[in-house]
Amino acid sequence: MKTVRTEPLSRFPALRTHDVDELRQRLAGLFSVWSMDLGRGGQRTFEGCLNHRQMEDVGVTYARYGSPLAVCLSHGDTYLQGFPVRGHGSVVNDGTEGEISRSNGIACGPNADMQVKYSSDFEHLVLRIKRQKLVKTLSGLIGRPVDAPRIATSVRPAPAMAIAQRRLLEFVVRELNRVDAPLPGLVLAELEQTLVVSYLNCNLHNYSHLLQEDSVRSVAPWQVRLAEEYIEQNWDQPVTVEALAHVANSGIRSLFFTFRKSRGVSPMAFVRQVRLRHAKEMLTRATPETTVTSVAYACGFSNLGHFAKYYHAAFGERPSATLKTARG
Numbered sequence: 001m002k003t004v005r006t007e008p009l010s011r012f013p014a015l016r017t018h019d020v021d022e023l024r025q026r027l028a029g030l031f032s033v034w035s036m037d038l039g040r041g042g043q044r045t046f047e048g049c050l051n052h053r054q055m056e057d058v059g060v061t062y063a064r065y066g067s068p069l070a071v072c073l074s075h076g077d078t079y080l081q082g083f084p085v086r087g088h089g090s091v092v093n094d095g096t097e098g099e100i101s102r103s104n105g106i107a108c109g110p111n112a113d114m115q116v117k118y119s120s121d122f123e124h125l126v127l128r129i130k131r132q133k134l135v136k137t138l139s140g141l142i143g144r145p146v147d148a149p150r151i152a153t154s155v156r157p158a159p160a161m162a163i164a165q166r167r168l169l170e171f172v173v174r175e176l177n178r179v180d181a182p183l184p185g186l187v188l189a190e191l192e193q194t195l196v197v198s199y200l201n202c203n204l205h206n207y208s209h210l211l212q213e214d215s216v217r218s219v220a221p222w223q224v225r226l227a228e229e230y231i232e233q234n235w236d237q238p239v240t241v242e243a244l245a246h247v248a249n250s251g252i253r254s255l256f257f258t259f260r261k262s263r264g265v266s267p268m269a270f271v272r273q274v275r276l277r278h279a280k281e282m283l284t285r286a287t288p289e290t291t292v293t294s295v296a297y298a299c300g301f302s303n304l305g306h307f308a309k310y311y312h313a314a315f316g317e318r319p320s321a322t323l324k325t326a327r328g
Contacts, residue, residue: 008062008085008125008173009051016049023048023065030061031126032076039068039120053176057133058192060173064123075112079129079151081199082106083166087122091115093153103162107203109151127169129196137196140242142210143251149205157202165202168194175302181293187302189238197241211253218258223248227255227267235274236298239267275299276314279307283322292319 015026020038027033030052038046047066052059059078062085082105089100092115093108100106100116105124108114110131131148139146157165172191175183183191201211230247231239241252244267248255259267279299282290293304296319301307311319 006177007049007051009053009060009177011177011179012051012053014050014052014061016047018047020046020048023050026050027071027073030059030128031073031080033071033073035070035072037070039070045120055188055192057130058195059128060169060176061126061128062123062173063126065118066120068120069118069122070116071118072115073113075108075110075114077110077131079110079131079134079199080106080108080112081127081203083125083127083169085123085125087119087124089116089118089122091117096153098153103159104156107151107157107199108153109205110148112151112153125169125173127195127199129199134196134200136242137193137240138200138207140240140245141197141200141252142207143245143254146207149200149207152204152206157204161202165198168198181297183302184297186236186238186300187297190240190300191302193238193240217254218261219248219250219254221258221262223250223255224259224262227259228263228270231267231271231274235271235278236300239271271300272310273314275301276311279311279319280315280322283319284326286323286326290323292323295319295323 015023017023020036024033024036026048027036030050045067047064049062049064049066051062053061082100084100084102084105086102091098091100091106093106094112094114098104098106100118106114106116135146135148138149156162172195175191227244227248230244234243244255245252256266259265259270263270265273276299279295279301282295282298283292292308296304296307299307301310308318308320311317311322315322
């Protein structure tokens with residue numbers, strides 16, 4: 001039996017075209033492409049395909065072209081990273097030449113100038129992050145105002161970090177593509193946050209040394225209490241690193257260090273504990289419409305398997321057992 005391949009982000013078709021000008025126009029809007037040329041014979045085989053999902057501050061695009069392709073772009077006011085799915089290519093990124101393959105994508109910041117060539121079988125996922133969001137997150141991570149970071153185009157991410165980053169993006173893409181249980185806004189917002197933090201940690205930039213410093217200063221106990229109170233009051237809202245840094249008036253790394261030292265868990269593990277407590281309350285007071293899935297999503301858990309594992313570890317039974325007991 002022939003296996004039918006599911007296209008990434010197929011729920012969000014943005015373009016299907018044999019018109020080169022139509023694809024050029026769409027790529028100009030998404031990636032500031034100003035020049036696009038097909039390889040020899042490409043006019044006969046060309047088939048442009050774009051799927052695109054735009055979230056609040058992060059966009060993800062799947063693209064394939066069915067032809068050798070060369071593009072020039074002057075990237076706009078977003079941070080970008082490509083994750084090749086198949087095929088190969090080459091890039092000149094701000095004067096630095098490099099190869100493109102599944103293990104070597106492209107990362108760049110606002111206003112980067114690039115010339116890119118793709119093979120006829122090339123397909124990729126492209127992550128875009130709004131400049132303001134990335135700067136705000138970075139500021140929260142290191143605890144002080146920052147300018148827009150400059151991405152080092154000549155240095156590849158460490159292989160282990162690159163693999164972890166791709167795995168995270170592919171997980172988000174699979175979840176976005178699901179039709180049976182679409183992600184609620186709370187979960188989606190925190191997945192966006194995770195993608196931004198992953199981008200900052202995986203790609204080398206002029207603030208990377210501040211994210212990798214071994215010495216982390218402690219914050220005062222009252223700052224930990226402020227973070228704790230904020231989490232208790234906002235458990236059903238996205239809890240972001242910049243929000244915690246703002247409410248505690250500290251760098252998030254210092255806050256995480258002291259929180260873990262004084263509470264025995266990280267702030268995000270504490271968020272999970274609070275949400276599990278509310279999940280149990282919701283299951284105990286179940287209505288006929290209540291399901292384990294609806295409760296998990298309402299409490300910010302995107303993975304039902306992980307939710308069940310955490311719930312069992314916290315309360316000694318599976319969430320389905322709590323729901324069954326509540327219904328008599």
